[in-house]
Amino acid sequence: MSGYVRELALAARAAQATIAATDAATRRALLEGMAERLLDGQDAILAANGGDLERARLAGAGKATLDRLALSPERVRGMAEALREVAAQDDPLGEVTRRDVRPNGLVVERQRIPLGVVAMIYEARPNVTAEAAALCLKAGNAVLLRGGSEAAASNAAIAHCLHAGLRAAGLPEAAVSLVADTAREHVLELLQLSDLIDLAIPRGGESLIRFVAEHARVPVIKHYKGVCHLYVDRAADPDLALGLLIDGKTSRPGVCNALETLLVHRDIAAAFLPRALAALRASGVEVRGDSATRRFDPSLAEAGEDDYAAEFLDLVIAIRVVDSIDEAIAHIHRYTSDHTEVIATDDPAAAQAFVDALRSSAVMVNTSSRFNDGGQLGLGAEIGISTTRLHAYGPMGVEALTIERFVVRGQGQRRHPLPGGN
Template identity: 55%
Template sequence: MPETMSKTPSIESLAADCKAASRELSTLSTETKNRTLRRMADALEANEEAILAANDKDVSAAREDGLADALIDRLVLNPDRITKMADALRDVASFADPVGEMSGTTQRPSGIEVGKMRIPLGVIGMIYEARPNVTADAAGLCFKAGNAVLLRGGSNAFHSNQAVAAALHEALEAEDVPPAAVTLVPTTDRAAVREMLTLNQHLDLVIPRGGEGLIRFVDETSQIPVIKHYKGVCHLYVDQDADLETAEDLLLDGKVSRPSVCNALETLLVHEDVAKDFLPRAKELLDRKDVELRGDARTQQLLPGVGEATDEDYAAEYLDLTLAARVVGSPDAAMEHITEYGSNHTEVIASDDLPTARRFVRAVDASVVLVNASSRFSDGGELGLGAEIGISTTKLHAYGPMGLEALTTEKFVVYGDGET
């Protein structure tokens, strides 16, 4: 039975403790932060048995409740995924510490010296569904950037998140760092989310991760700035000058390697000059992987038996083995389609024509644009950020996968010699 608010500390008191811890974190040395992150990684691996036992409870309950396969895939932990969680923390420890970095120092005519220093944001509120790895990823990134984090995971991962947080607290306590620096809300009561979103005196930023419904609810309810990422409707455009074998590889990897994630492909756009050649090849490959293809009238002419793709299909984030397709007359037509149906997440062009690729990169409004590379590279780790805390598909204050630097801001620092 879910725990109730009456059995736990108030959300405001947890947030206040988190805020107090953030002040101490903001002055920790890089050496201390890195040593603590490595301890966190070791603690995850040392507590693998307890974490997996807790995860089994969550997965069993999710299956009994009829949770969708895509969400169960995100929920499941195994030894390999725990190792990856630990390695992600070690990666974060190996990255340069942005806190305290000075930039843009100039001498003004008045005599003062003006620069900018990178500083932590303060307290990050994380509200997320299904993925227990987010507990470790968010804790590690926030900690390295000098922020405390208030974590409210989904009820489906309640036991998993508790086990992961307990391991992280072992490391914090061993390094004499306030455990409140990583605070997990110990309740599944949805009232906790509403209360979190009112605590603008304690929380500086809210990052929701999950389905579109959760993110819209957080955005509409929050009194705190929100990083938004509604969904990932990602396209592959196969240009008339594409290498079609390369395009096949991009299609299969983008759609099939892990269809339940937000950087998986959902729509295939093919230039009419290569559609007659490419689409039958693509369908043969997709059929082998049990991918259902839906297409426009021109696609259906070339591939008899393919179902119709509606406007709803082109706007859909399937998170499953379903793919929409459309034949387009030009790169501009492909970009117009992306403008209408895209989600500012990730877009891919397969083309060996450099001017066309460059125009696509400049014109397409997405947080990540790839040329002849899989959409699955739209990921903080693959892009060199270490573990990512989320993906922003709006442009304030970050755009795309968010790593350490996106969890900081800048303040002006001025040095003078008595100037007035």
């Protein structure tokens, strides 16, 4: 071990105590100041990003990677706007979430405090650098940021602006620490620091997340792939279902809340599937279907096991016709990644059965899977979407970066009387 990451984590831990002791107004002003400095630093950020893009192109990066990596004046403004939105949220710290007076007079409160030091391990999305820092600071945490090497210059330029904001607020720069040396050994080192790091959040492809989960000695909140299902019930409104299908599959196919599988009740298949197949074709979506689906278009490829388990992240969809809602639920239980499932139905009993039978992080009734997103669901912003049923499940906002502790006030209460009376 080089000790390089340990030094960063020690500094982050010291800085965290200072951040945790700030009041709500200070943290709000800090984030607003950081947003200003991102806008002031736009030219430097874009120049650094241009270098990253050039190197990525020379290294043969694909279109999706380049798209995630690329910044523009609009995207920098978007980052600044995200920081302002986080700044404007209710402050989560100190909030007394519950208060109970015990029969012996003890006043028992639950109160939100920061988690401590959060490590973000992510790929080539420079906007995560700013947004993760903002969410962590809002909740009184320090953050260690280890972004992908492709975005190293962009991340350094963004961190430079964030540090200027911290300095201007009289707060320690180490509250936002960039792991600038992106060698993988440093990730391994970071994942061992269970005495210094309270939580690691990996964001990126499945291989990155598996790597983190396998090597971590620190707690990890994972978000594996999103194999999201739309079930079109026999009682669905076909127009509504068609809207959810096209929105879920085509509005941004490369993200985790995009649809991957369509399940259609046999009773509505003849009314719905021909229109659905035509609309998917018109949107350039490749369809892989079971035999019942292929009866409506024999030219379709046949869907296999792998297709139902796949997160295509592309304009591809697997379709299956089911005999009942129970068969749809059984299919989802088998292939779900616990991310998002959608039912289209006008039958309240079917909707309730679907909600009750499934336990994914978000179950949607008559609305698009694409709404499983912190901003859309009212969290203001998100640091990730957890598919682990522990601590947080679904989109994680500022509140998911805190924990409730107990504060107990009494007047001398004891469990046992003193020896010899009293």
